Amino acid sequence: MGRRSDHSREEIRQLALGAAEAIVAEGGFKALTARKVAAAIGYTVGTLYLVFENLDDLVFQLNGRTLDQLYQRMLDEKRHSYSGKKALYALATAYIDYAEAESPRWNMLLEYVAGKDEVMPDWYLEKLGQVFGLVEETLASTVGNQDDKTISQAARVLWASVHGICILKIRQRLDLAGGQSTGEMACMLIDNFVEGMSR
Amino acid sequence: MGRRSDHSREEIRQLALGAAEAIVAEGGFKALTARKVAAAIGYTVGTLYLVFENLDDLVFQLNGRTLDQLYQRMLDEKRHSYSGKKALYALATAYIDYAEAESPRWNMLLEYVAGKDEVMPDWYLEKLGQVFGLVEETLASTVGNQDDKTISQAARVLWASVHGICILKIRQRLDLAGGQSTGEMACMLIDNFVEGMSR
DNA sequence: GCTGTAATTGAACATCGTTCAATAAAGCCA
DNA sequence: TGGCTTTATTGAACGATGTTCAATTACAGC
Structure with a gap:
């Protein structure tokens, strides 16, 4: 109808992101459609396009909230103040647990493939940096x-690796033989990597 | 029209896969549509569905060919008969070079997300196994x-890690600071991991 | 109560994957 | 050669998608 002003733009944005999260959790990435999100918050498609540039934009912002949650979980784990390798295990476990519990949502973090010379928005890179920062600190106090530069590079290598294990496991490209859990694989990685770094 | 029998089913299948590869190389995953593939090989959509179950099936078979190429490149590199860490570097470099040269196609390897209890077809797991087998051999002769079990598990952990580095680099989730190349990151990983394993 | 503003709508468009009755070309037999 | 059967191939049709924008309607101020 006409102007209702039930919600501010920002409120609609939050409602939409919440609804999108529920839809993805329920039916995975392919279940996420503009019409479904709109219906879930009691608006129509048109309204969504006042608040998001397009569906990719919505997904991007949803990914932002996912990174926030991921960071928070890892931060909580770090609060338990383990030290050394144990602290890295804890971070990896928090990461893996989240990925496995919220796998459709976590999967979406990699769904968007940027074009050749497109670049991620600054606010997104910042959220990524937070996560890596946490690993950096922990790694620094372990080896x-x-x-600093070596640590920062090693943290990226290590976390990309944890991520790789997670992805191949969750997307079932890794079942063949072995039969280790994601957690065990991450431990093996951390053990050897840290051992190697401390010569 | 009616029956032309210009090509056998198998020939149509190969033509379609070839055309699909070209389309993906040109415009990425999202450019791949049934109608485009059909037009490119001089048939219509309907014909595609005689040869493939659906588009997912086509993508899956295309991924199979990608794995074959990947395996071949790595095998060629291994023929140069390096030994020790150098051999692992060579494998990683071959993998990374392929991923960067054929990134839209390589990206597609992870595009398909299996449902909760769907399972990959055997022929696909076998191709994956080939790649891991190569890493296994090489790792075994290095540490x-x-x-055997430890080696096989370690090979999976190591290669999942190389893969993780590759993915985050290519999908631009890793630029922040450091500024190492994918190759340098992989070397750092291999160095420390192997060092750690040989205690 | 009237009017102007702007928030919201939803029909419209192009394109997508997928299906399947209709069609026309090839093979075959007399 | 001509007619009949077979079947490979077609392309219109369907429902659903993302996205746009003129039309509509509810509110705010006078």
Whole structure:
């Protein structure tokens, strides 16, 4: 109808993202459609396009909230103040548990493939940086006296690796033989990597 | 029209897969549509559905050919008969070079997300196994006297990790700071992992 | 109560994957 | 050669998708 002003733009944005999360949790990425999100919040498609540039934009913002949750879970785990390798295990476990519990949503983090020279928005890179920062701190306090640059690079290598294990497991590209759990694989990675770094 | 019999089913299948590869290389995954593939090989949509169950099936078979190529490249590299860590570097480099040269196609390997209890077809798991087998051999000859199970598990962990680095790089989730190349990151991973394994 | 503003709608468009009755070309037999 | 059967191939049809935008309607101020 006409102007109702039941909700502000920002409220509609939040409602839509919430509804989208529920839809994805229920039916995975392919279940997410503009009309479904609109219907779930009691509006119509047109309204969504006042608040989001397009569906990709909505997905991107949803991914932002996923990264926030991921960061929060890892931060909570770090609060338990383990030290050394145990702290890295804890971070990896938090990451993996989230990925397995919320797998459709976590999967969506990689769904969007940027074009050749498109670049991620700054706010998104910042959220990614937070997660890596956490790993960096923990790694720094685990392997002694290495320079900052090495630590920062190693943290990225290590976390990309944890991520890789997670992805192949969850997307079932890794079942063949072995039969280890994701957690066990991550431990093996951390053990050897940290051992190697501390020579 | 009616029956032309210009090509056998198998020939049509190969033509379609070839055309699909070209389309993906040109415009990425989202450019791949049934009508485009059909037009490219001089048939209509209907014909595609005589040869493929659906578009997912086509993508799956295309992924099979990608795995074959990947395996071949890695095998060629191994023929140069390096040994030790150098051999692992060579495998990783072959993998990474392929991923970067054929990134839309390589990206497609992870595009399909299986449902909760769907399982990959055997022929696909076999192709995956081939790739891992190559890493296994190489790793076994690099770190001395470890039992087979440990090697096989470690090979999976290591390659999932290389894969993770590749994915985050190519999908631009990893630019922040550091500025290492994918290859350098993989070397760092292999160095530390192998060092750690050989205690 | 009237009017102007703007929030909201939903029909319209192009395109998608997928299906299947209709069609026309090839093979075959007399 | 001509007619009949077979079947490979077609393409219109269907429902659903993302996206747009003129039309509609509810509110705010006078």
